[in-house]
Amino acid sequence: MFSQDITVPVETTPSRSFFGWKNAALLFVIYLATTGVVYWGFSVIFPLMIEAMGWTRGQASVAQGLNTLMWGIFSPATALSVHRLGARRTMLIGLTVLLAGLFLMGAVISRLWQWTVLWGFVVPLGLVFAGQLPIQTIVVHWFNLRRSAALGLVLTGGPMGGFLAQPLFTELMQRTDSWRIGWLAAGLFVVPALALCFFVRNDPRPLGQEADGMGSNQAEQPSAGRRPRRRTYRTPDLWTLKTALSTRTLYLIMSAILAHSMPLSLIMTHGVLHFTDLGFSRMAAASILSFTALGSGAARFPVGWLGDRIEPRWIFTAALSLELMAFIGLWQAPGLAALLVLGPLFGLCFGACMVMTPTVLGNYYGPESFAGLSGFLAPFLVAFEALVPVGGGLIADRTGSYDLAFLLLGAVILAGVVSSTLMAPPKPRTSTESTA
Numbered sequence: 001m002f003s004q005d006i007t008v009p010v011e012t013t014p015s016r017s018f019f020g021w022k023n024a025a026l027l028f029v030i031y032l033a034t035t036g037v038v039y040w041g042f043s044v045i046f047p048l049m050i051e052a053m054g055w056t057r058g059q060a061s062v063a064q065g066l067n068t069l070m071w072g073i074f075s076p077a078t079a080l081s082v083h084r085l086g087a088r089r090t091m092l093i094g095l096t097v098l099l100a101g102l103f104l105m106g107a108v109i110s111r112l113w114q115w116t117v118l119w120g121f122v123v124p125l126g127l128v129f130a131g132q133l134p135i136q137t138i139v140v141h142w143f144n145l146r147r148s149a150a151l152g153l154v155l156t157g158g159p160m161g162g163f164l165a166q167p168l169f170t171e172l173m174q175r176t177d178s179w180r181i182g183w184l185a186a187g188l189f190v191v192p193a194l195a196l197c198f199f200v201r202n203d204p205r206p207l208g209q210e211a212d213g214m215g216s217n218q219a220e221q222p223s224a225g226r227r228p229r230r231r232t233y234r235t236p237d238l239w240t241l242k243t244a245l246s247t248r249t250l251y252l253i254m255s256a257i258l259a260h261s262m263p264l265s266l267i268m269t270h271g272v273l274h275f276t277d278l279g280f281s282r283m284a285a286a287s288i289l290s291f292t293a294l295g296s297g298a299a300r301f302p303v304g305w306l307g308d309r310i311e312p313r314w315i316f317t318a319a320l321s322l323e324l325m326a327f328i329g330l331w332q333a334p335g336l337a338a339l340l341v342l343g344p345l346f347g348l349c350f351g352a353c354m355v356m357t358p359t360v361l362g363n364y365y366g367p368e369s370f371a372g373l374s375g376f377l378a379p380f381l382v383a384f385e386a387l388v389p390v391g392g393g394l395i396a397d398r399t400g401s402y403d404l405a406f407l408l409l410g411a412v413i414l415a416g417v418v419s420s421t422l423m424a425p426p427k428p429r430t431s432t433e434s435t436a
Contacts, residue, residue: 018213019201020142024150026196027135028157030091033193034098034130036161038123038186040293044166045173045182052179055112065386066120072382074128079375086202087134087371094129095194099187101126106183130193132358133378137371140362141203144211144234145308148359152304155355159297159347165189166290231309232363233425239365241372247426252419253360254377256316258384259416260353263327263409265388266402267292267346271330274402278333288330288343295347296354303352304359312356312363316420319356323349324413331406364425 046064081090101122109115135154143150169182204210244250268289275285307315326346333339362370392405 018209019207020150020204020209020211020213023142023201024139024154026200027138027154029196030095030130030157030193030200031132031135031154032157032161032164033189034095034127034161035132035158037165037189038098038102039127040159040162041165041169041182041186042119044170045179045186048173048179048182049115053109053112053115055115059112063116063119065390066116067124068382068386068389070121070124071128072379072386074125075133075375075378075382077375078128078133079371081129082134082137082371082375087138088197088200088202090134091130091197091200092194094126094131094134095190095197096126098123098126098130099190099194102183102187102190106180106187109180130197133371133374136358136362136374137367138200138202140358140367140370142211146212147362148232148307148312148355149301149304151358152301152307152355155304155351156297156300159293159300159351161189162293163297232307232311234363235366235425237366237428239369239373239428241369241376243428244365244369244373244426246429249364249423249426250373250377252423253357253364254381255419256320256353256416256423257357257381259320259413259419260323260350261381261385262388262412263323264346264350265385266392266405266409267330270389270392270396270402270405273396275333275339277396277401280333280336280339284336284339288336288339291340292343292347292350295344296351297347298344299348299351300355304355307356307359312359313420313423316353316356316360316423317417319349319352320413320417320420323353324410324417327406327410327413331403331410360423 042064078090078094081093085093101118104122105115105118109118132155136151139150139154140147165186169185172181172185173179201207271289271292272285275288280288303315303319323346326342326349329338329342330346358370358374361373365373388405388409392402395405396402
Protein backbone atom coordinates (compact mmCIF):
# COMPACT_ATOMS: atom_id res chain seq x y z
CA MET A 1 0.00 0.00 0.00
CA PHE A 2 2.71 2.43 1.01
CA SER A 3 5.71 1.07 -0.89
CA GLN A 4 7.42 3.82 -2.86
CA ASP A 5 7.37 2.44 -6.40
CA ILE A 6 8.19 5.75 -8.05
CA THR A 7 10.30 6.37 -11.14
CA VAL A 8 13.03 8.86 -10.26
CA PRO A 9 14.81 10.94 -12.91
CA VAL A 10 18.58 10.65 -12.67
CA GLU A 11 21.06 13.34 -13.58
CA THR A 12 23.50 12.31 -16.27
CA THR A 13 26.47 13.79 -14.39
CA PRO A 14 26.90 12.57 -10.79
CA SER A 15 27.48 15.11 -8.06
CA ARG A 16 31.12 15.60 -7.11
CA SER A 17 30.59 15.00 -3.41
CA PHE A 18 28.18 12.93 -1.36
CA PHE A 19 25.21 15.09 -0.38
CA GLY A 20 23.95 12.80 2.40
CA TRP A 21 25.78 14.46 5.30
CA LYS A 22 24.79 17.93 4.10
CA ASN A 23 21.23 16.64 3.94
CA ALA A 24 21.58 15.32 7.50
CA ALA A 25 22.80 18.74 8.70
CA LEU A 26 19.76 20.42 7.12
CA LEU A 27 17.43 17.90 8.75
CA PHE A 28 19.18 18.40 12.12
CA VAL A 29 18.36 22.14 12.01
CA ILE A 30 14.78 21.53 10.89
CA TYR A 31 14.22 18.96 13.65
CA LEU A 32 15.81 21.33 16.19
CA ALA A 33 13.43 24.14 15.18
CA THR A 34 10.28 22.02 15.18
CA THR A 35 10.20 19.13 17.62
CA GLY A 36 13.00 20.70 19.68
CA VAL A 37 12.11 24.36 20.03
CA VAL A 38 8.33 24.17 19.69
CA TYR A 39 7.46 21.00 21.56
CA TRP A 40 10.01 21.31 24.37
CA GLY A 41 9.43 25.05 24.60
CA PHE A 42 5.79 24.33 25.46
CA SER A 43 6.80 23.33 29.00
CA VAL A 44 7.92 26.85 29.95
CA ILE A 45 5.29 28.82 28.01
CA PHE A 46 2.26 26.83 29.15
CA PRO A 47 2.39 27.63 32.92
CA LEU A 48 2.62 31.39 32.34
CA MET A 49 -0.07 31.22 29.69
CA ILE A 50 -2.73 29.55 31.82
CA GLU A 51 -1.92 31.82 34.77
CA ALA A 52 -2.34 34.96 32.64
CA MET A 53 -5.53 33.72 30.99
CA GLY A 54 -7.11 32.51 34.23
CA TRP A 55 -7.73 28.97 32.97
CA THR A 56 -7.62 25.94 35.23
CA ARG A 57 -4.93 23.32 34.61
CA GLY A 58 -7.55 20.71 33.77
CA GLN A 59 -9.26 22.91 31.20
CA ALA A 60 -6.05 23.93 29.49
CA SER A 61 -4.58 20.42 29.55
CA VAL A 62 -7.31 19.09 27.28
CA ALA A 63 -5.38 20.67 24.40
CA GLN A 64 -2.23 18.77 25.40
CA GLY A 65 -4.14 15.48 25.52
CA LEU A 66 -5.50 16.13 22.04
CA ASN A 67 -2.04 17.12 20.85
CA THR A 68 -0.64 13.73 21.90
CA LEU A 69 -3.49 11.80 20.26
CA MET A 70 -3.24 13.77 17.03
CA TRP A 71 0.40 12.74 16.59
CA GLY A 72 -0.83 9.21 16.13
CA ILE A 73 -3.94 10.04 14.13
CA PHE A 74 -2.07 12.25 11.65
CA SER A 75 0.78 9.77 11.12
CA PRO A 76 -0.94 7.58 8.48
CA ALA A 77 -1.84 10.72 6.49
CA THR A 78 1.79 11.81 6.78
CA ALA A 79 2.98 8.45 5.46
CA LEU A 80 0.55 8.71 2.55
CA SER A 81 1.77 12.24 1.82
CA VAL A 82 5.39 11.05 1.85
CA HIS A 83 4.46 8.34 -0.64
CA ARG A 84 2.42 10.60 -2.94
CA LEU A 85 4.23 13.95 -2.65
CA GLY A 86 7.65 13.03 -1.29
CA ALA A 87 9.14 13.74 2.12
CA ARG A 88 10.36 17.26 1.31
CA ARG A 89 6.98 18.51 0.08
CA THR A 90 5.34 16.89 3.10
CA MET A 91 7.73 18.79 5.38
CA LEU A 92 7.06 22.06 3.55
CA ILE A 93 3.34 21.61 4.17
CA GLY A 94 3.97 20.83 7.82
CA LEU A 95 6.30 23.78 8.38
CA THR A 96 3.81 26.17 6.75
CA VAL A 97 0.94 24.92 8.93
CA LEU A 98 3.16 25.02 12.03
CA LEU A 99 4.30 28.59 11.32
CA ALA A 100 0.70 29.75 10.89
CA GLY A 101 -0.36 28.01 14.10
CA LEU A 102 2.44 29.52 16.19
CA PHE A 103 1.83 33.08 15.02
CA LEU A 104 -1.91 32.68 15.65
CA MET A 105 -1.21 31.43 19.18
CA GLY A 106 1.05 34.38 19.83
CA ALA A 107 -1.25 36.98 18.30
CA VAL A 108 -4.93 36.09 18.60
CA ILE A 109 -5.60 33.60 21.40
CA SER A 110 -8.04 35.07 23.90
CA ARG A 111 -10.35 32.13 24.59
CA LEU A 112 -9.90 28.55 25.71
CA TRP A 113 -11.47 27.04 22.59
CA GLN A 114 -8.94 28.87 20.41
CA TRP A 115 -6.06 27.40 22.42
CA THR A 116 -7.63 23.93 22.24
CA VAL A 117 -8.05 24.08 18.47
CA LEU A 118 -4.61 25.52 17.74
CA TRP A 119 -2.50 23.42 20.12
CA GLY A 120 -4.74 20.36 19.98
CA PHE A 121 -5.16 20.13 16.19
CA VAL A 122 -3.27 22.70 14.09
CA VAL A 123 0.18 22.55 15.73
CA PRO A 124 0.38 18.73 15.89
CA LEU A 125 -0.60 18.58 12.21
CA GLY A 126 2.38 20.81 11.43
CA LEU A 127 4.73 18.95 13.78
CA VAL A 128 3.86 15.51 12.41
CA PHE A 129 4.08 16.53 8.75
CA ALA A 130 7.40 18.31 9.36
CA GLY A 131 8.76 15.92 11.99
CA GLN A 132 10.10 12.48 12.66
CA LEU A 133 8.42 10.39 9.99
CA PRO A 134 9.46 12.32 6.85
CA ILE A 135 12.85 13.21 8.36
CA GLN A 136 13.62 9.61 9.29
CA THR A 137 12.39 8.42 5.89
CA ILE A 138 14.89 10.69 4.13
CA VAL A 139 17.75 9.51 6.35
CA VAL A 140 16.85 5.85 5.79
CA HIS A 141 17.00 6.39 2.01
CA TRP A 142 20.31 8.27 2.10
CA PHE A 143 22.16 5.95 4.48
CA ASN A 144 22.52 2.20 4.67
CA LEU A 145 25.84 1.24 6.23
CA ARG A 146 25.93 4.51 8.21
CA ARG A 147 22.16 4.67 8.82
CA SER A 148 22.24 4.49 12.61
CA ALA A 149 24.95 7.16 12.95
CA ALA A 150 23.07 9.51 10.62
CA LEU A 151 19.81 9.00 12.51
CA GLY A 152 21.62 9.66 15.78
CA LEU A 153 23.03 12.92 14.44
CA VAL A 154 19.71 14.20 13.11
CA LEU A 155 17.64 13.17 16.15
CA THR A 156 20.02 15.00 18.48
CA GLY A 157 18.39 18.19 17.17
CA GLY A 158 15.25 17.60 19.28
CA PRO A 159 16.74 17.77 22.80
CA MET A 160 19.27 20.38 21.65
CA GLY A 161 16.39 22.60 20.54
CA GLY A 162 14.69 22.14 23.89
CA PHE A 163 17.91 22.89 25.74
CA LEU A 164 18.18 26.21 23.85
CA ALA A 165 14.51 27.15 23.87
CA GLN A 166 13.65 26.78 27.54
CA PRO A 167 16.07 29.37 28.99
CA LEU A 168 15.66 31.66 25.95
CA PHE A 169 11.87 31.71 26.12
CA THR A 170 11.94 32.16 29.90
CA GLU A 171 14.21 35.19 29.58
CA LEU A 172 12.12 36.72 26.78
CA MET A 173 8.87 36.27 28.69
CA GLN A 174 10.36 37.78 31.84
CA ARG A 175 11.67 40.80 29.97
CA THR A 176 8.39 41.45 28.11
CA ASP A 177 6.05 40.19 30.84
CA SER A 178 4.12 38.33 28.14
CA TRP A 179 3.73 34.64 27.31
CA ARG A 180 2.84 35.55 23.72
CA ILE A 181 6.45 36.37 22.89
CA GLY A 182 7.29 32.72 23.53
CA TRP A 183 5.07 31.45 20.74
CA LEU A 184 6.15 34.25 18.40
CA ALA A 185 9.81 33.43 19.08
CA ALA A 186 9.10 29.76 18.34
CA GLY A 187 7.61 30.86 15.03
CA LEU A 188 10.77 32.78 14.21
CA PHE A 189 12.76 29.56 14.59
CA VAL A 190 10.47 27.86 12.07
CA VAL A 191 11.08 30.53 9.38
CA PRO A 192 14.73 29.52 8.62
CA ALA A 193 13.73 25.85 8.90
CA LEU A 194 11.15 26.45 6.17
CA ALA A 195 13.79 28.11 3.99
CA LEU A 196 16.32 25.31 4.53
CA CYS A 197 13.73 22.67 3.65
CA PHE A 198 13.90 23.74 -0.02
CA PHE A 199 17.50 22.45 -0.13
CA VAL A 200 16.65 19.00 1.27
CA ARG A 201 16.72 16.06 -1.15
CA ASN A 202 14.48 13.03 -0.66
CA ASP A 203 16.62 10.41 -2.33
CA PRO A 204 20.21 10.07 -3.61
CA ARG A 205 19.22 8.71 -7.03
CA PRO A 206 18.22 12.02 -8.69
CA LEU A 207 21.74 13.26 -7.92
CA GLY A 208 23.30 10.18 -9.47
CA GLN A 209 24.35 8.92 -6.04
CA GLU A 210 23.73 5.88 -3.90
CA ALA A 211 23.24 5.38 -0.18
CA ASP A 212 26.34 6.22 1.90
CA GLY A 213 27.98 7.80 -1.16
CA MET A 214 28.81 4.52 -2.83
CA GLY A 215 29.08 5.03 -6.57
CA SER A 216 29.56 8.82 -6.41
CA ASN A 217 32.82 10.59 -7.18
CA GLN A 218 33.84 11.51 -3.66
CA ALA A 219 36.56 10.92 -1.17
CA GLU A 220 34.50 8.49 0.88
CA GLN A 221 34.28 6.01 -1.98
CA PRO A 222 36.42 2.96 -1.23
CA SER A 223 39.27 2.15 -3.58
CA ALA A 224 38.93 -0.53 -6.25
CA GLY A 225 35.16 -0.28 -6.03
CA ARG A 226 35.08 -2.24 -2.77
CA ARG A 227 32.32 -1.45 -0.29
CA PRO A 228 32.80 -1.56 3.49
CA ARG A 229 31.70 -4.80 5.09
CA ARG A 230 28.25 -4.69 6.65
CA ARG A 231 28.45 -5.27 10.36
CA THR A 232 24.71 -5.34 11.07
CA TYR A 233 21.74 -6.97 9.35
CA ARG A 234 20.02 -5.36 6.34
CA THR A 235 16.98 -7.01 4.80
CA PRO A 236 17.43 -8.36 1.27
CA ASP A 237 13.65 -8.53 0.80
CA LEU A 238 11.07 -6.02 -0.38
CA TRP A 239 8.47 -5.83 2.38
CA THR A 240 4.86 -4.74 2.12
CA LEU A 241 2.72 -3.61 5.03
CA LYS A 242 0.76 -6.87 4.89
CA THR A 243 3.83 -9.12 5.01
CA ALA A 244 5.42 -7.03 7.78
CA LEU A 245 2.28 -7.32 9.91
CA SER A 246 2.47 -11.11 9.61
CA THR A 247 5.88 -11.25 11.37
CA ARG A 248 6.30 -11.72 15.10
CA THR A 249 9.31 -9.40 15.06
CA LEU A 250 7.16 -6.34 14.35
CA TYR A 251 5.15 -6.85 17.53
CA LEU A 252 8.32 -7.36 19.54
CA ILE A 253 9.55 -4.01 18.16
CA MET A 254 6.27 -2.37 19.21
CA SER A 255 6.71 -3.77 22.72
CA ALA A 256 10.25 -2.37 22.90
CA ILE A 257 9.07 1.05 21.66
CA LEU A 258 6.35 1.25 24.32
CA ALA A 259 8.85 0.12 26.96
CA HIS A 260 11.00 3.22 26.48
CA SER A 261 8.33 5.78 25.56
CA MET A 262 5.62 5.16 28.17
CA PRO A 263 7.89 5.61 31.23
CA LEU A 264 9.22 8.91 29.82
CA SER A 265 5.63 10.12 29.49
CA LEU A 266 5.12 9.55 33.22
CA ILE A 267 8.38 11.29 34.15
CA MET A 268 7.77 14.30 31.91
CA THR A 269 4.14 14.75 32.99
CA HIS A 270 4.22 13.83 36.69
CA GLY A 271 7.93 13.87 37.54
CA VAL A 272 7.90 17.26 39.25
CA LEU A 273 4.83 16.30 41.29
CA HIS A 274 6.38 12.95 42.24
CA PHE A 275 9.61 14.51 43.45
CA THR A 276 7.92 17.37 45.32
CA ASP A 277 5.61 14.84 46.99
CA LEU A 278 8.78 13.19 48.31
CA GLY A 279 10.03 16.48 49.77
CA PHE A 280 12.30 17.84 47.03
CA SER A 281 12.04 21.48 46.04
CA ARG A 282 10.43 22.49 42.77
CA MET A 283 13.77 23.78 41.47
CA ALA A 284 15.45 20.47 42.33
CA ALA A 285 12.69 18.57 40.54
CA ALA A 286 13.04 20.79 37.46
CA SER A 287 16.81 20.24 37.49
CA ILE A 288 16.33 16.47 37.45
CA LEU A 289 14.14 16.74 34.35
CA SER A 290 16.56 19.15 32.69
CA PHE A 291 19.44 16.71 33.20
CA THR A 292 17.22 13.92 31.84
CA ALA A 293 16.73 15.85 28.59
CA LEU A 294 20.45 16.57 28.38
CA GLY A 295 21.25 12.88 28.76
CA SER A 296 18.83 12.03 25.98
CA GLY A 297 20.55 14.44 23.61
CA ALA A 298 24.06 13.36 24.53
CA ALA A 299 23.31 9.71 23.78
CA ARG A 300 21.94 9.91 20.27
CA PHE A 301 24.94 10.36 17.99
CA PRO A 302 27.42 8.05 19.81
CA VAL A 303 24.78 5.35 20.19
CA GLY A 304 23.90 5.83 16.53
CA TRP A 305 27.56 5.29 15.64
CA LEU A 306 27.53 2.06 17.65
CA GLY A 307 24.33 0.97 15.92
CA ASP A 308 26.22 0.61 12.65
CA ARG A 309 28.73 -1.70 14.32
CA ILE A 310 26.71 -3.64 16.90
CA GLU A 311 23.39 -5.27 16.07
CA PRO A 312 20.77 -2.68 17.17
CA ARG A 313 18.59 -5.16 19.05
CA TRP A 314 21.43 -5.79 21.52
CA ILE A 315 21.81 -2.04 22.05
CA PHE A 316 18.04 -1.90 22.57
CA THR A 317 18.29 -4.69 25.17
CA ALA A 318 21.17 -3.05 27.04
CA ALA A 319 19.51 0.37 27.00
CA LEU A 320 16.16 -0.94 28.27
CA SER A 321 17.91 -2.93 31.03
CA LEU A 322 19.70 0.20 32.24
CA GLU A 323 16.51 2.24 31.82
CA LEU A 324 14.70 -0.16 34.16
CA MET A 325 17.39 0.36 36.82
CA ALA A 326 17.26 4.14 36.40
CA PHE A 327 13.44 4.16 36.45
CA ILE A 328 13.39 2.26 39.74
CA GLY A 329 15.92 4.74 41.10
CA LEU A 330 13.78 7.71 40.05
CA TRP A 331 10.82 6.03 41.73
CA GLN A 332 12.63 5.46 45.04
CA ALA A 333 14.47 8.82 44.88
CA PRO A 334 17.35 8.06 47.28
CA GLY A 335 18.63 11.65 47.28
CA LEU A 336 19.23 14.67 45.05
CA ALA A 337 22.82 13.73 44.19
CA ALA A 338 21.74 10.25 43.11
CA LEU A 339 18.78 11.64 41.14
CA LEU A 340 21.07 13.99 39.23
CA VAL A 341 22.88 10.86 38.04
CA LEU A 342 19.81 8.67 37.55
CA GLY A 343 18.01 11.36 35.52
CA PRO A 344 20.71 11.62 32.81
CA LEU A 345 21.08 7.82 32.81
CA PHE A 346 17.35 7.44 32.18
CA GLY A 347 17.55 10.09 29.44
CA LEU A 348 20.59 8.44 27.87
CA CYS A 349 18.74 5.13 27.67
CA PHE A 350 15.67 6.79 26.19
CA GLY A 351 17.83 8.59 23.62
CA ALA A 352 19.53 5.32 22.68
CA CYS A 353 16.19 3.60 22.11
CA MET A 354 14.93 6.63 20.19
CA VAL A 355 17.71 6.12 17.63
CA MET A 356 17.45 2.34 17.57
CA THR A 357 13.71 2.41 16.77
CA PRO A 358 13.99 3.77 13.19
CA THR A 359 17.28 1.92 12.75
CA VAL A 360 15.68 -1.46 13.47
CA LEU A 361 12.62 -0.71 11.34
CA GLY A 362 14.79 0.46 8.44
CA ASN A 363 17.24 -2.43 8.72
CA TYR A 364 14.61 -5.14 9.11
CA TYR A 365 11.93 -3.94 6.66
CA GLY A 366 13.86 -1.71 4.23
CA PRO A 367 13.63 1.96 3.24
CA GLU A 368 10.80 1.39 0.75
CA SER A 369 8.31 0.35 3.45
CA PHE A 370 9.67 2.53 6.28
CA ALA A 371 7.27 5.49 5.99
CA GLY A 372 4.14 3.39 5.49
CA LEU A 373 5.00 1.01 8.32
CA SER A 374 5.86 3.82 10.73
CA GLY A 375 2.69 5.70 9.85
CA PHE A 376 0.56 2.61 10.36
CA LEU A 377 2.04 1.80 13.77
CA ALA A 378 1.99 5.32 15.19
CA PRO A 379 -1.73 5.54 16.14
CA PHE A 380 -1.55 2.32 18.13
CA LEU A 381 1.65 3.29 19.91
CA VAL A 382 0.47 6.82 20.71
CA ALA A 383 -2.86 5.52 22.03
CA PHE A 384 -1.02 3.54 24.71
CA GLU A 385 1.34 6.39 25.46
CA ALA A 386 -1.54 8.86 25.82
CA LEU A 387 -2.99 6.71 28.64
CA VAL A 388 0.05 7.29 30.87
CA PRO A 389 -0.46 10.95 31.92
CA VAL A 390 -4.14 10.40 32.72
CA GLY A 391 -3.59 7.00 34.33
CA GLY A 392 -0.69 8.26 36.44
CA GLY A 393 -2.75 11.19 37.68
CA LEU A 394 -5.73 8.99 38.58
CA ILE A 395 -3.49 6.57 40.46
CA ALA A 396 -1.93 9.43 42.45
CA ASP A 397 -5.35 10.93 43.21
CA ARG A 398 -6.77 7.65 44.49
CA THR A 399 -3.75 6.14 46.27
CA GLY A 400 -1.84 9.25 47.35
CA SER A 401 1.35 8.28 45.48
CA TYR A 402 2.70 7.22 42.10
CA ASP A 403 3.95 3.85 43.40
CA LEU A 404 1.48 1.74 41.43
CA ALA A 405 2.17 3.71 38.23
CA PHE A 406 5.93 3.16 38.60
CA LEU A 407 5.37 -0.53 39.35
CA LEU A 408 3.17 -1.09 36.29
CA LEU A 409 5.52 0.78 33.97
CA GLY A 410 8.49 -1.07 35.43
CA ALA A 411 6.77 -4.27 34.27
CA VAL A 412 6.33 -2.70 30.81
CA ILE A 413 10.08 -2.00 30.62
CA LEU A 414 10.88 -5.55 31.73
CA ALA A 415 8.62 -6.90 28.98
CA GLY A 416 10.48 -4.65 26.54
CA VAL A 417 13.82 -6.11 27.63
CA VAL A 418 12.54 -9.61 26.84
CA SER A 419 11.03 -8.45 23.54
CA SER A 420 14.22 -6.76 22.35
CA THR A 421 16.23 -9.90 23.16
CA LEU A 422 13.90 -11.94 20.94
CA MET A 423 13.85 -9.30 18.16
CA ALA A 424 15.52 -11.44 15.47
CA PRO A 425 15.46 -10.31 11.81
CA PRO A 426 12.14 -11.28 10.21
CA LYS A 427 11.78 -13.71 7.33
CA PRO A 428 8.92 -13.22 4.84
CA ARG A 429 6.88 -16.36 4.27
CA THR A 430 7.26 -15.99 0.51
CA SER A 431 11.05 -15.68 0.57
CA THR A 432 13.21 -18.47 -0.73
CA GLU A 433 14.81 -18.80 2.70
CA SER A 434 11.52 -19.58 4.40
CA THR A 435 10.39 -22.04 1.73
CA ALA A 436 13.64 -23.89 1.32
